Amino acid sequence: MQAAGKTKGAIIIGLLPAILIYSVFAILPIIQSFYYSVMEWNGFSDMSFVGLANFQALFQDTLFWNSVKNNIYVVLASVLGQVPIALFIALLLNRKLKGLKIFRTIGFLPVVLSTVVISLTWSLIYNSENGLINELLRALGLGGLAQNWLGDTNWSMIAVCVTVIWQFVGLYLIIFLAALQNVPEEVLEAAKIDGASEWTTTWKITVPMIWDTIIVAVILCIAGSLKTFDLIYVMTNGGPSHSTDVMALYMFNETFSQLQYGYGSAVSVVIFFFSLILIFIVTKLLGRKML
Amino acid sequence: METTVKTAAGTQVEKRRGRKKPGWKRLLIYIILILFAIVNAYPIIWMVINSFKSESEFAVNQFGFPKEFVLENYQNAWEIANFGVLFKNSIFICVAATVITVLTGALAAYFLSRFTFKMNKTIYTFFIFGMLIPIHATLVPMFILMRNLGLLNTPITLLFPYIAFHLPITIFILTSFMKAFPKDIEESAIMDGCGIFRIFWSIVLPMSRPALATVVILNFIYNWNEFSFALVLINDPAFQTLPLGLANFAGQFTTNYGAQMAGLTMSLVPIVAIYLMLEKEIVKGMTAGAVKG
Numbered sequence: 130m131q132a133a134g135k136t137k138g139a140i141i142i143g144l145l146p147a148i149l150i151y152s153v154f155a156i157l158p159i160i161q162s163f164y165y166s167v168m169e170w171n172g173f174s175d176m177s178f179v180g181l182a183n184f185q186a187l188f189q190d191t192l193f194w195n196s197v198k199n200n201i202y203v204v205l206a207s208v209l210g211q212v213p214i215a216l217f218i219a220l221l222l223n224r225k226l227k228g229l230k231i232f233r234t235i236g237f238l239p240v241v242l243s244t245v246v247i248s249l250t251w252s253l254i255y256n257s258e259n260g261l262i263n264e265l266l267r268a269l270g271l272g273g274l275a276q277n278w279l280g281d282t283n284w285s286m287i288a289v290c291v292t293v294i295w296q297f298v299g300l301y302l303i304i305f306l307a308a309l310q311n312v313p314e315e316v317l318e319a320a321k322i323d324g325a326s327e328w329t330t331t332w333k334i335t336v337p338m339i340w341d342t343i344i345v346a347v348i349l350c351i352a353g354s355l356k357t358f359d360l361i362y363v364m365t366n367g368g369p370s371h372s373t374d375v376m377a378l379y380m381f382n383e384t385f386s387q388l389q390y391g392y393g394s395a396v397s398v399v400i401f402f403f404s405l406i407l408i409f410i411v412t413k414l415l416g417r418k419m420l
Numbered sequence: 421m422e423t424t425v426k427t428a429a430g431t432q433v434e435k436r437r438g439r440k441k442p443g444w445k446r447l448l449i450y451i452i453l454i455l456f457a458i459v460n461a462y463p464i465i466w467m468v469i470n471s472f473k474s475e476s477e478f479a480v481n482q483f484g485f486p487k488e489f490v491l492e493n494y495q496n497a498w499e500i501a502n503f504g505v506l507f508k509n510s511i512f513i514c515v516a517a518t519v520i521t522v523l524t525g526a527l528a529a530y531f532l533s534r535f536t537f538k539m540n541k542t543i544y545t546f547f548i549f550g551m552l553i554p555i556h557a558t559l560v561p562m563f564i565l566m567r568n569l570g571l572l573n574t575p576i577t578l579l580f581p582y583i584a585f586h587l588p589i590t591i592f593i594l595t596s597f598m599k600a601f602p603k604d605i606e607e608s609a610i611m612d613g614c615g616i617f618r619i620f621w622s623i624v625l626p627m628s629r630p631a632l633a634t635v636v637i638l639n640f641i642y643n644w645n646e647f648s649f650a651l652v653l654i655n656d657p658a659f660q661t662l663p664l665g666l667a668n669f670a671g672q673f674t675t676n677y678g679a680q681m682a683g684l685t686m687s688l689v690p691i692v693a694i695y696l697m698l699e700k701e702i703v704k705g706m707t708a709g710a711v712k713g
Contacts, residue, residue, distance in 0.1 A: 151550060172564075238460065241706070242464075298460075384559075408552060
């Protein structure tokens, strides 16, 4: 349809509400964070311009680099945990067996639960006194292995990562299942006729045919685990002694506990670019369109 | 000719194999799947079952069913954590944000998908860019913005970020759906003298029902579960939502496990019920959301 006179007005009226809300509450904050990031400001008194001092301080702060390291740790755990487990289960589910639907339903369940519910449930599970894991170990006569899972710097990160993996395996499971259902059956049958074992068919035909989906899952997994905040905030708040601190948590605590709004904004800007650059690199590597 | 024979024979061989699949292999597959299901579901089931046990029973009997069902935990959770208020707030925010997001999003999607004008592509890209914004990078500036606008700690505070950050995925899903409608819908409607908004309301919106269902569910679940913005923008207990209230409650009563589990169970029930009823739609929506977002 052509935009003439009356239509033009309608278009403007129709788009305005969405553009307005979106610009003010999603785009403006990003722009503002650039502005605040070059200021020193405790949130109440006057701001003073400090140039790139916030960024300088940030890049010299070992706690910041510690949080970057932990973030990468979470990303690696997610990619190496979620994707293989989900693919393995999806391959098992992708056959004509009875009762498969129930496994899919159970598999996806954690994905719809709120992160807070998951974090609190797992905190109870990891509880050092009467958490599920320690009770299980004691019941099996392995009480010696019981740990203060979230309170011990040797275990806290592992415990958090297990929860992260548990939360999202179901998402990738469903994505893989959908892709597997699109693999034409004739191809698999042809392979069988040629005498290929199920193992060979899986590795030489099925997996290569859904390779694109696997790559997409890996990207999603990286992007998703970079965003980890709620889960760790509720489970450990970055502790003990910063062993589970990630970038978003570092930003949150620096800003709101230490009242450094300028500095916190600088961390926001770094997270923003970090995420965008990562998405850009991955999409470029795969030749996919970013938007 | 030869190929036909071969295929036919092949299908038969395959069929026979399918029937005579070695039992132990099938058994092994089931065992692995059942293990996976247990690992996936047991943490939740464990929590729900134990929410009905008294504190003393929880200490000695974690794995069995409760010897007697105790509702005291629920009473405690309801009273101490103010669950009634939390529920009311969560439902209000969730419903209001979802309705506004879907309506404004659908309207925008209608114009972006059905009309040609100069800025069309630019505006669409502008919206879709929102899916790339890491929400956590906006927590600090969002707090400052809302404080400047006098919008911290009000009953409608959370509506603004929730609507703003879910418009992109809503517009993305709806635009691609509406694009597929045949061109002559509007043409015949205009011949009948329908206005542009009338066409939207009485023709395009009803036709988009499947996609609308997807975005409504998606928005509802995201809003129901959202925590970070609530954490930063709300500290008045009167306006807290369930996730925030739960986290605060657990932080204050760290050793009252029973009440914690009761609270968690209560907040779990609505979402699990919705999930079991609308599984297909939810799975579709959330995977679409993930693949693009």
